[in-house]
Amino acid sequence: MANPEHEKLLKEGVPGWNAWRAEDLDVIPDLSKADLAHTNLEGANLVGAHMEKAHLEGANLKNVDLADANLRGAILEDANLQGANLEGAILQSANLQRVDLRGLNLDRVNLQWVDLRGANLSGMDLRKLNLEKVNLAGMDLRGVNLGETILAGANLQGANLAGVDLRWADLQGANLRKANLAGANLTCAKLDKADLREADLTGAKLEGTILE
16 A cells, blocks of 8 residues: 555645655655546656655556656556556656556657556557567557557567567567567568567568568
8 A cells, every 4th residue: 555645745746746755865655556546747756766666556547647757667567547648758667567558648758668568558559659678578469550669679579469560660689489470560670689489470571671
């Protein structure tokens, strides 16, 4: 459960919260399962101290304004982000396992190194986003648009990418071992140094693809 003092302070406003965070760099915020629905958290400093993890797992963040908030390294697994505004938010290295991201605007969101295993990305348009080194191992990504997306170094081992649009995607050094790429459109994708061992490329479009 959330630390009641942390939850109360955050609900009182971002300026006071950020000032408190700046004064005490050793505190790791514990907002796990906190009900923060409809709260304005624009620009909030929710990063963990000294690269530790800020705890927001299971938190109710429905319709929360997290524009330009710093959530670097935050644990957000099982959190409710329905209707949240994430424009410009920093989510680098965050844990978003089992979070429903459908319908969210992820433009300008920093998603590098994010753990997205079990997240609901069904039907999402992730074109041109920076998903460098994200963890999507074992994910069913059919129907997700990944054209021109940066997936360099991403963990896609065992992922189902059958028929997925990966045109011009950057998959350099990605782990695609045992991935299902049957029928995927990999036209002009960068796959150099990617691990494609046991990957299924049956019927995949590989025109202009860099495989060296």
